[in-house]
Amino acid sequence: MAVTTITKETMATSPPAKDPLVGKVPPRKLTREQMLKTHRAHVKKQDLAPDAPRPVKQPVMADAYPACTKSIKELEIIPLSDLRVETHHRGQAVIVKIISAPFIGAGSVSIVEDEFGNVDKIAIYNQGDTSILSGVPEGCFVAIKEPYYIYNNAPGASGEALDFMICVDHPSDVLLLRFTDPVIPESLRLGPILQTADDWRNAGDKAFLEKDYPTAIFCYTEGLEACDPSTPSDDPKRKSIHTKRSGTNLLLGRYDAAKADAIASLTGSPNTDWKAHFNAGRASYGLCDYPSAKEHLTKAISLINSSSTPNPSSIAAVQKELTRTESRLHEETTGDYPFTEMLSLLLKQGTNPTPHLDRGSFLLNTTIQPSPHHGRGLFATRDLSPGDLVLVEKASLMPNQYSPTRASAALYASMIRQMCDNPSLCSAILPLYPGDDLPYSYPANSPSPGDIIDSVPIIDIFQAEGIRSKNCFSLPLATVLATRPSMPDNLLANGLWTHTSYMNHSCVPNTMRSFMGDLLISRATRAIKKGEEIFQQYCPVKPNPEERRKPFVDNWGFTCTCVLCTSEQKSSAANLAKRNELVDKIDKICAKHKILDNIAVNKGIESKDIIPDAAIRNVDKLMRQLEDLHEQEIYDGHEEGGVLIPRLTLIYPSNWLISAHRGRKNWSRVVKYSIKVLRNFGFRTIQADQEKSDRIEGVEWEPMGLWDMDGEKGQGKAAGLMTVHVVAALRRLAEAYESLGRKEMARRCEEAARFGYMIVCGFEADLGNLDM
Numbered sequence: 055m056a057v058t059t060i061t062k063e064t065m066a067t068s069p070p071a072k073d074p075l076v077g078k079v080p081p082r083k084l085t086r087e088q089m090l091k092t093h094r095a096h097v098k099k100q101d102l103a104p105d106a107p108r109p110v111k112q113p114v115m116a117d118a119y120p121a122c123t124k125s126i127k128e129l130e131i132i133p134l135s136d137l138r139v140e141t142h143h144r145g146q147a148v149i150v151k152i153i154s155a156p157f158i159g160a161g162s163v164s165i166v167e168d169e170f171g172n173v174d175k176i177a178i179y180n181q182g183d184t185s186i187l188s189g190v191p192e193g194c195f196v197a198i199k200e201p202y203y204i205y206n207n208a209p210g211a212s213g214e215a216l217d218f219m220i221c222v223d224h225p226s227d228v229l230l231l232r233f234t235d236p237v238i239p240e241s242l243r244l245g246p247i248l249q250t251a252d253d254w255r256n257a258g259d260k261a262f263l264e265k266d267y268p269t270a271i272f273c274y275t276e277g278l279e280a281c282d283p284s285t286p287s288d289d290p291k292r293k294s295i296h297t298k299r300s301g302t303n304l305l306l307g308r309y310d311a312a313k314a315d316a317i318a319s320l321t322g323s324p325n326t327d328w329k330a331h332f333n334a335g336r337a338s339y340g341l342c343d344y345p346s347a348k349e350h351l352t353k354a355i356s357l358i359n360s361s362s363t364p365n366p367s368s369i370a371a372v373q374k375e376l377t378r379t380e381s382r383l384h385e386e387t388t389g390d391y392p393f394t395e396m397l398s399l400l401l402k403q404g405t406n407p408t409p410h411l412d413r414g415s416f417l418l419n420t421t422i423q424p425s426p427h428h429g430r431g432l433f434a435t436r437d438l439s440p441g442d443l444v445l446v447e448k449a450s451l452m453p454n455q456y457s458p459t460r461a462s463a464a465l466y467a468s469m470i471r472q473m474c475d476n477p478s479l480c481s482a483i484l485p486l487y488p489g490d491d492l493p494y495s496y497p498a499n500s501p502s503p504g505d506i507i508d509s510v511p512i513i514d515i516f517q518a519e520g521i522r523s524k525n526c527f528s529l530p531l532a533t534v535l536a537t538r539p540s541m542p543d544n545l546l547a548n549g550l551w552t553h554t555s556y557m558n559h560s561c562v563p564n565t566m567r568s569f570m571g572d573l574l575i576s577r578a579t580r581a582i583k584k585g586e587e588i589f590q591q592y593c594p595v596k597p598n599p600e601e602r603r604k605p606f607v608d609n610w611g612f613t614c615t616c617v618l619c620t621s622e623q624k625s626s627a628a629n630l631a632k633r634n635e636l637v638d639k640i641d642k643i644c645a646k647h648k649i650l651d652n653i654a655v656n657k658g659i660e661s662k663d664i665i666p667d668a669a670i671r672n673v674d675k676l677m678r679q680l681e682d683l684h685e686q687e688i689y690d691g692h693e694e695g696g697v698l699i700p701r702l703t704l705i706y707p708s709n710w711l712i713s714a715h716r717g718r719k720n721w722s723r724v725v726k727y728s729i730k731v732l733r734n735f736g737f738r739t740i741q742a743d744q745e746k747s748d749r750i751e752g753v754e755w756e757p758m759g760l761w762d763m764d765g766e767k768g769q770g771k772a773a774g775l776m777t778v779h780v781v782a783a784l785r786r787l788a789e790a791y792e793s794l795g796r797k798e799m800a801r802r803c804e805e806a807a808r809f810g811y812m813i814v815c816g817f818e819a820d821l822g823n824l825d826m
C-alpha cells in the first residue's frame with residue numbers, strides 16, 4: 055500500500071487536566087461484543103475501498119517517550135485488565151492473541167485477547183511492509199513490551215462510551231511471537247499449527263509462490279525452529295531452509311538477514327556454496343559494502359569453476375554482479391563518475407523516474423572530526439582546488455516521493471522501516487545529531503537504540519524523527535534540471551546522506567552541494583587546505599541579516615558565526631534600519647517594473663517592456679545610497695585578511711539594473727552592474743578594483759581570479775558566495791563584452807560561467823540549460 059499523507063487521524067486525544075482516570079484502571083470498558091462489532095464495521099468499510107491510500111502517523115515530539123530497552127524475559131507479564139489509563143507500564147508487558155482482522159489506517163488497529171479472556175484494542179504504528187506486523191494477521195501472538203495505554207476517544211465525549219487502546223509507537227516495543235514461543239501462556243497456545251520442519255518449509259514455499267514474503271520468512275523461521283535440535287548444525291534440511299530464507303530476505307531488501315542466512319547455509323560443498331556466496335555478495339552489495347561483495351562474488355566464481363561441471367550461466371550471473379561491484383569500488387576510490395550519462399539515464403525514464411542511481415560513494419577527501427563550531431564536522435583530508443570534487447555520496451535513504459506535503463513523512467517512514475529491516479544501518483543513522491528536543495536519554499552502558507534485544511533492533515521513533523529533521527536535505531531530481539526556468543521548483547524529495555550530515559553550516563561556505571538522482575555531489579567553491587573544516591549552506595541564505603538568522607535558530611538551534619554574519623553584526627543598528635528602508639523603496643519600484651531574467655529565481659516572470667528612464671535612475675540612486683550604508687571598513691576587505699564581505703541586499707537591485715540596461719542594449723552598463731553582482735556576492739575581480747576609476751572596459755581580467763581570491767592569505771576566510779546568480783551575471787558579462795567587440799573578455803567570462811555552473815550543478819553541464 056502506498057504511503058501518502060501525514061495524518062493524526064488515530065492519535066489519542068490528550069486527556070483534560072486533572073483527569074481522575076489517569077493512572078487508574080478504567081471503571082468500565084466496552085464489552086468484547088461492542089468492541090468486535092464496531093471494529094468489524096470499520097474493517098468492512100475498509101474492505102470496500104481496499105486501494106485507499108494508507109496514511110502515515112507523524113510523531114508528536116511533546117508526547118515523546120523512550121522505547122523499551124528490556125528483553126521480554128525481564129518484564130512482568132500483566133493481564134489486560136491491569137492496564138491503567140494514560141500510563142506507560144514500565145517493567146511490564148502483555149502477551150495477547152490477535153482476534154480480529156486489522157483495520158489499516160495510520161497504523162494497524164486490531165482486537166486482542168489475553169490468557170484470562172480480557173479483550174482490548176491495540177494500534178501498532180511504524181511497521182514496514184516487510185513485517186507481518188504491518189498487517190497483524192488474525193490468530194498471531196504478540197508481546198507488547200512496556201505498553202502505553204491511552205484514550206481512544208475524547209474522555210467524556212457526549213454520548214460515547216469511554217474507549218481505550220494500547221498504542222505501540224516504537225516498532226521494537228511489539229514482538230511477533232512464534233506459535234511455540236515459550237513466553238506464550240499455556241492456556242493461550244494453540245499448540246503447533248504445523249508439526250515438522252518439512253511442513254513449515256512447504257508452507258514457506260507456498261507463501262513464497264504467492265509472493266507473501268513476510269509470511270514465507272515466518273514459516274521458514276518456524277521450520278528452522280522445528281528442525282531436530284539433536285541433528286548436527288550442518289544438517290542439509292536446516293541449510294536448505296537458510297538458503298530459501300536468504301533468497302526471500304534478499305527480495306525484501308533485508309540484506310543483513312539475507313547475508314547471515316547465506317553464510318549459515320554454507321555446507322562445505324562447492325555445488326551449493328557458490329550460491330551461498332552469491333547471495334552473501336548480493337546482500338553485501340545491497341548494504342553498499344562493496345569490498346565484502348567483491349570477496350563473496352570472487353569466491354562464488356572460484357567455487358563454480360572448481361566443481362566438476364561448471365555451469366556457464368551461473369558464472370555469467372555471478373560475473374555480472376562482480377563487474378558492477380568493481381565499478382562501485384572504482385567510483386569509491388577515484389571519484390570518477392559519468393555524470394552526463396547518469397543524467398541521461400534519469401531523463402530517459404519517462405514520467406515517473408526513479409532517482410536511485412546504481413553508483414558508489416566517493417568520500418575519501420573528507421573525514422569526520424570534532425569541530426570548534428559544533429560537535430563533529432567534516433574536514434578535508436587533502437588540499438582541494440576550487441571546483442574539485444569534495445565528495446559524492448549515495449543517499450542512505452531517499453524515498454521516491456517528490457510531493458512537498460508527503461516527502462518528509464515518506465523519509466520518516468523509510469528511516470524506521472530500513473533500520474528495522476537492516477539493523478546494520480542503525481550504526482550509520484543513530485549517531486547523527488538528533489537535536490536537543492528529546493526529553494530523555496538512554497543511560498550509557500545499558501541497551502539503547504540500535505542494540506538488538508529479542509532479535510530486533512531497538513528503535514526510538516522520536517529520536518529517529520529528531521535525526522530526520524536535523525539532517526535531511528530536500529532535493530530536485532537533478533540540480534541542473536532545477537536551474538531550468540521552465541522547471542517547476544516545488545518538486546522536492548527528502549533524503550538522508552549520513553556522511554554529508556556531519557558537515558556544519560556556513561552562510562558563505564567553501565563547498566556547494568548539488569544533486570543527481572539520489573547522489574549528493576559537493577564541490578569546492580574555493581581552495582581548501584588539508585585539515586580545514588568543510589562547510590555547506592543548510593538552506594539558501596536571506597539578504598537581510600535578521601531574516602537570515604531565523605531559520606538556523608528555529609530549525610537547527612544555532613546562531614551562525616560565519617564571516618558574513620559576524621561582519622554584519624558590526625554594522626550600526628541605525629545603518630541596518632536605513633538599509634531596510636531603502637530596500638523597501640527599491641523593491642516597490644522594481645515590483646512595478648518586473649524584469650526579464652532567465653536565472654532560476656525569476657522563473658516565469660517575464661516582461662518585454664522597456665523600463666522607463668526615471669525608474670532606472672531612481673533604482674540606481676537608491677542603490678548607491680544603499681552601497682554607502684555598507685561600511686567600507688566592514689565590507690571592503692580592510693578587516694578579515696582582505697576578504698570582501700558579500701553585500702547581499704545589493705544583489706537584487708544590481709540584477710534588476712542589468713536586466714533593465716540589457717533591455718536597452720546598453721552594454722557598458724550591463725558590464726558595470728554584472729561586475730557589481732559579482733562583488734556583492736563577495737568576489738573580487740581585477741575590474742571591480744578598477745571600477746571607481748571608470749576604466750571598466752579597458753582592463754584585462756583573469757577569470758580564475760574570481761575563485762582563487764586571496765591565495766594563501768585569505769585561506770579559510772574568503773567569503774565569495776557561489777550561486778546560480780553568479781553564473782547568470784557572468785553570462786550577462788560575456789554577452790555584453792561580445793556585443794562591445796571584446797571577444798577575449800567574452801570568452802573568459804563564458805569560461806568562468808561554465809566553471810561556476812559546474813560547481814552549481816556538480817558536473818560540466820551545458821549553460822544552455824539556463825535558457826530552457
Ligand SMILES: C[S@@+](CC[C@H](N)C(=O)[O-])C[C@H]1O[C@@H](n2cnc3c(N)ncnc32)[C@H](O)[C@@H]1O
Pocket residue numbers: 425427428429430431486487489524525555556557558559560609610611612613614615
Ligand atoms: C546536520 S548536524 C551537523 C553535524 C553536527 N555538528 C554533529 O555534531 O553531528 C546539524 C547541527 O549542527 C549544528 N551546527 C551546524 N552548523 C553550525 C554552526 N555553524 N554553528 C553552530 N552549530 C552548528 C547545529 O546544532 C545543527 O542542528
